[in-house]
Each structure stands twice: as structure tokens, then as C-alpha cells.
Amino acid sequence: MRAALQLVADDGLAATTTARIAEMAEVAEGTIYRHFSTKDELLIAVYRQIKRDVFEQVTDAYEPAANITERFVHLWHQTFLAYRADPQKLIFVQKFSETELVRTEGGLAHKPMAELLGALHRDGIHAGQFKSLPIDLMTGLFYAPIISILRAEQSGPPCPDTQIKTAMAAAFDAWRICPPIQETQIMEKNDAN
Amino acid sequence: MRAALQLVADDGLAATTTARIAEMAEVAEGTIYRHFSTKDELLIAVYRQIKRDVFEQVTDAYEPAANITERFVHLWHQTFLAYRADPQKLIFVQKFSETELVRTEGGLAHKPMAELLGALHRDGIHAGQFKSLPIDLMTGLFYAPIISILRAEQSGPPCPDTQIKTAMAAAFDAWRICPPIQETQIMEKNDAN
DNA sequence: GTCTATATTGGGATAGAC
DNA sequence: GTCTATCCCAATATAGAC
Numbered sequence: 001m002r003a004a005l006q007l008v009a010d011d012g013l014a015a016t017t018t019a020r021i022a023e024m025a026e027v028a029e030g031t032i033y034r035h036f037s038t039k040d041e042l043l044i045a046v047y048r049q050i051k052r053d054v055f056e057q058v059t060d061a062y063e064p065a066a067n068i069t070e071r072f073v074h075l076w077h078q079t080f081l082a083y084r085a086d087p088q089k090l091i092f093v094q095k096f097s098e099t100e101l102v103r104t105e106g107g108l109a110h111k112p113m114a115e116l117l118g119a120l121h122r123d124g125i126h127a128g129q130f131k132s133l134p135i136d137l138m139t140g141l142f143y144a145p146i147i148s149i150l151r152a153e154q155s156g157p158p159c160p161d162t163q164i165k166t167a168m169a170a171a172f173d174a175w176r177i178c179p180p181i182q183e184t185q186i187m188e189k190n191d192a193n
Numbered sequence: 194m195r196a197a198l199q200l201v202a203d204d205g206l207a208a209t210t211t212a213r214i215a216e217m218a219e220v221a222e223g224t225i226y227r228h229f230s231t232k233d234e235l236l237i238a239v240y241r242q243i244k245r246d247v248f249e250q251v252t253d254a255y256e257p258a259a260n261i262t263e264r265f266v267h268l269w270h271q272t273f274l275a276y277r278a279d280p281q282k283l284i285f286v287q288k289f290s291e292t293e294l295v296r297t298e299g300g301l302a303h304k305p306m307a308e309l310l311g312a313l314h315r316d317g318i319h320a321g322q323f324k325s326l327p328i329d330l331m332t333g334l335f336y337a338p339i340i341s342i343l344r345a346e347q348s349g350p351p352c353p354d355t356q357i358k359t360a361m362a363a364a365f366d367a368w369r370i371c372p373p374i375q376e377t378q379i380m381e382k383n384d385a386n
Numbered sequence: 387g388t389c390t391a392t393a394t395t396g397g398g399a400t401a402g403a404c
Numbered sequence: 405g406t407c408t409a410t411c412c413c414a415a416t417a418t419a420g421a422c
Contacts, residue, residue, distance in 0.1 A: 012293050014207070018398060028407050030400080035405095039398065098291040100205050131359050137341035141363060144337060148330035166324050170334060170367040178362075178371035210415060221389050226417065228387095 001046050008043070009088035013095055044105050047096045050089045051109035057082040058113065068124045072175070075116065076168050080146050087150045094147065117142060121175070130175050141174040194239050201236070202281035206288055237298050240289045243282045244302035250275040251306065261317045265368070268309065269361050273339050280343045287340065310335060314368065323368050334367040 003024035007016040018039055022029040036042040058078040063071070083090040096102065114135070121138050124130030133141075145167035149159050159167075196217035200209040211232055215222040229235040251271040256264070276283040289295065307328070314331050317323030326334075338360035342352050 014293065017396085019396090029398090030408080031406055033399065037399095095291070098288070100207065131363060132356075133359065133363060134341055134345060134356075136344070137338055137360060137363065140337045140341060141334065141367065144333045145330055148327055148333060151329070152327060163327075166326065167330060169371075170324060170326060170330065173369065173371040174334065174363040174367035176366065176371065178366040178369065211417085212415075220387095222416090223390080223418080224388055230417095232416070 001042065001049070004042055005046050005050075005088055005092050008046075008095055009091040013043075013099055013101075040101060040104060043096065043101060047093065047101075047105060048109040050093055051113070054079065054082040054089070055112050055116075059116070062116075064119070068120070068127055068129050069172075071120050072124075072172055073168070075120065076142065076146075076171060079113075079143075080149070080164070080168075083146060083150055084153070087154055090147065090150050091154075114139060124175065129177060131177055133175070138175065141171055145171050194235065194242070197235055198239050198243075198281055198285050201239075201288055202284040206236070206292055206294075233294060233297065236289065236294060239285065240294075240298060241302040243286055244306070247272065247275040247282070248305050248309075252309070255309075257312070261313070261320055261322050262365075264313050265317075265365055266361070268313065269335065269339075269364060272306075272336075273342070273357070273361075276339060276343055277346070280347055283340065283343050284347075307332060317368065322370060324370055326368070331368065334364050338364050 003021050004016065007020055007024060018029055018032055021042075022032055032039075032042065036045065058075060060078075062074055062078075066074070117139055118135060121130055121133075121135075125132055149164060149167055153159055196214050197209065200213055200217060211222055211225055214235075215225055225232075225235065229238065251268060253271075255267055255271075259267070310332055311328060314323055314326075314328075318325055342357060342360055346352055
């Protein structure tokens with residue numbers, strides 16, 4: 001499983017053959033099929049383990065009764081730290097999610113985290129602080145800065161804290177109902193053309 | 194090319210074999226190789242055409258001298274409409290971007306649009322209206338609502354204009370420097386834990 | 387320019403010894 | 405529980421007639 005994780009993260013799912021997994025794990029190819037009846041099953045197992053681990057870290061010390069802002073910051077920051085501790089996990093999840101394998105997986109692994117975000121989002125809407133957004137857009141905006149930062153750190157220096165805060169603020173502002181600066185033009189203009 | 198577009202959009206790149214492309218295009222498999230020396234070359238040609246078409250529509254009637262808000266709304270809305278006219282194009286671009294093929298393509302097709310967004314973002318930062326964000330995060334936040342809405346419309350009713358406006362506002366607010374509502378807590382809290 | 391037929395490769399999965 | 409050897413198939417690409 002560790003070999004599969006690394007290979008997928010580094011070279012993508014297409015390039016991750018059972019031969020290479022076995023080679024990197026230093027076992028014979030046939031051995032894989034003693035533990036998993038299929039290659040897809042192995043990949044799904046890796047995916048689920050990652051999701052489980054991250055969820056555990058994120059919910060640790062989480063206060064569902066705290067105020068909206070605190071909850072958002074906790075969830076975002078913990079998710080960020082969890083993946084930052086092993087960026088290959090994020091890459092794997094990304095690549096995995098983009099294939100048809102997610103459909104066969106069924107979305108079970110993602111559900112707990114999605115519900116956590118969903119509950120926060122609902123509460124924020126109720127409190128008049130958040131926009132009403134479709135659930136996948138909401139989660140997409142949540143993860144976008146995490147993906148961006150950790151991708152950049154893969155091939156460069158660690159991102160300074162100020163930039164991390166700005167990136168988190170981008171996600172938060174996307175969710176929030178933000179007062180306009182000057183004109184209220186933003187909403188009117190998009191009828192033109 | 195049309196057959197390839199549709200197959201990739203519907204079933205993904207892995208399921209798009211030369212045999213199925215030929216079948217759908219109602220030509221023999223060998224015929225493909227009279228026009229493209231390789232399957233990848235065909236897919237890259239499809240990708241580049243989509244990017245060219247969308248860029249053309251987006252830049253039509255674009256006023257680079259207009260104010261920041263107007264420019265953002267124009268670019269976002271035109272991009273949205275361009276892909277909405279043929280959502281398969283968006284799905285194709287998404288799937289294509291997630292593979293190693295983007296690397297072989299070289300990113301040439303995406304460049305013009307990226308520069309347009311980059312210029313707007315720079316101007317907005319200069320005007321004190323936009324956050325300073327890494328370029329890929331900036332583009333990611335720009336496209337996130339478009340992808341989300343068009344994905345939803347693929348398997349459901351058309352999205353009402355009010356929701357489209359809210360989604361666009363989410364992208365815009367993510368870019369914008371938004372005044373905090375009550376506490377200035379957002380920035381301090383994320384040191385906790 | 388398009389066809390039919392085929393060469394070739396490389397991947398997932400299995401059989402059966404140890 | 406791990407190995408070696410091998411099967412089987414599907415997919416890309418080519419050859420050469422029409």
C-alpha cells in the first residue's frame with residue numbers, strides 16, 4: 001500500500017502498474033493478489049486509509065459548539081496540517097478522485113468529512129454569515145488553497161505563514177457573505193452580454 | 194475529434210480507445226492514423242481547439258481598460274457561457290488536465306487565458322482590491338464555480354441566475370480583500386493548535 | 387483517403403510449486 | 405504466504421490492398 005501510494009503520487013495512476021508496485025514493495029507480482037483480489041481494490045484501500053487518517057486528525061479537539069469562524073479555522077487548518085505532514089497523500093487523493101474509481105468506491109470514505117463541512121456550512125448560513133452554495137462547490141473552495149499550497153511546496157520552499165493565512169482567508173471569504181467595497185455593481189453587471 | 198471529445202467527456206480518458214473513437218466517428222480504426230500520428234496527438238488537438246474557441250469568445254468585446262469589477266465579471270461570465278454552450282468541452286478539459294498529457298502538451302493552449310487572468314489579478318492587487326494569491330490558486334478559484342454549476346446542470350435542471358450570481362460572487366470574494374464582519378479573529382485564531 | 391487484417395506490446399490476473 | 409512462470413486480453417499502431 002505504501003508503494004502504491006508513492007507511485008501514484010509520483011507518476012500517476014496510469015503509470016502505476018502491478019509490476020512496479022511489486023518491485024517497489026520488494027515482493028513478487030503474484031503476492032499482491034494474496035492480499036487484494038484486484039488492483040482497484042488495493043487502490044481503494046489506500047484511498048480509504050488516507051481519508052480515515054485525515055478525518056481522525058481533523059476531528060481531534062474539534063469543538064462543534066464553537067463559533068462559526070473558529071470552527072472553519074480549525075477544520076481548514078487541521079486538514080492543511082494533516083496533508084502537509086505527507087503531501088503524497090493529497091496528491092494520491094486528487095489523482096484517485098479524478099478517475100472512475102471514485103464511482104466504484106462509492107464515496108463512502110469521503111462522507112464523514114463532507115458531513116462535517118456540511119454541518120458547519122449550514123450553521124453559517126443559518127447565522128447569516130455564509131452564502132448558500134452547492135455542496136460540491138463549497139468543498140471545492142475549501143480544498144483549493146490546500147491543494148495549491150502543498151503542490152507549490154512539493155517543488156519549492158515551505159510557504160510562509162502569512163501566505164497560508166491569506167490562502168485560508170480566500171476560502172473563507174468565498175464562503176462568507178462579504179460586504180461590497182464601493183459600488184454594488186458586482187451583481188448588476190453580469191446581465192450585460 | 195468530435196467523437197473523441199464526446200467519449201472522453203462521457204466515459205473518461207481510460208475508456209476512450211481508438212477502437213471506440215473510430216466506431217463512433219464511423220470510420221475504420223486505421224483511418225485515425227492518416228490524420229494523427231498518435232492517439233495522444235489527437236487528444237491534444239481536441240484540447241487545443243477547445244481552448245482556442247473559448248479564448249476567442251471570452252476576449253470578444255473585452256475591455257482591458259474597464260474597471261476591475263467589470264473586467265472580472267466579463268471574463269467569468271463569458272467563460273461560463275462558453276462552456277455552458279457545450280459542457281462536454283469543460284469535462285474534456287478537466288479530464289485532460291488531470292493526466293500526464295498536459296505535460297506533453299506543454300501548457301501552450303492554456304497560456305493566453307492564464308495571462309488574461311494574471312493581468313487582471315495584478316491590476317486588482319495594484320488597486321488594493323485583490324489579495325495576493327499564487328497564480329494557480331487564483332485560476333483554481335476562478336474556475337471552481339463554473340465547474341461546479343455545469344457539472345450539476347449535466348444531471349439536473351438549469352441553474353437559476355441568482356445561484357449563478359452567488360457562485361460568481363464566491364470566486365470574486367475569494368480574490369477580493371473582504372472587510373471582516375465582526376471580530377478580526379479570522380487571522381489570529383489559526384495559531385491555536 | 388479509407389478500408390481489412392495483423393503485428394506487437396504490455397498490462398492484469400492465475401496456476402501451481404515451494 | 406511467497407515465489408516463478410504463464411495465460412489472456414485489450415489496446416496502439418502498422419501494412420498493404422483498393
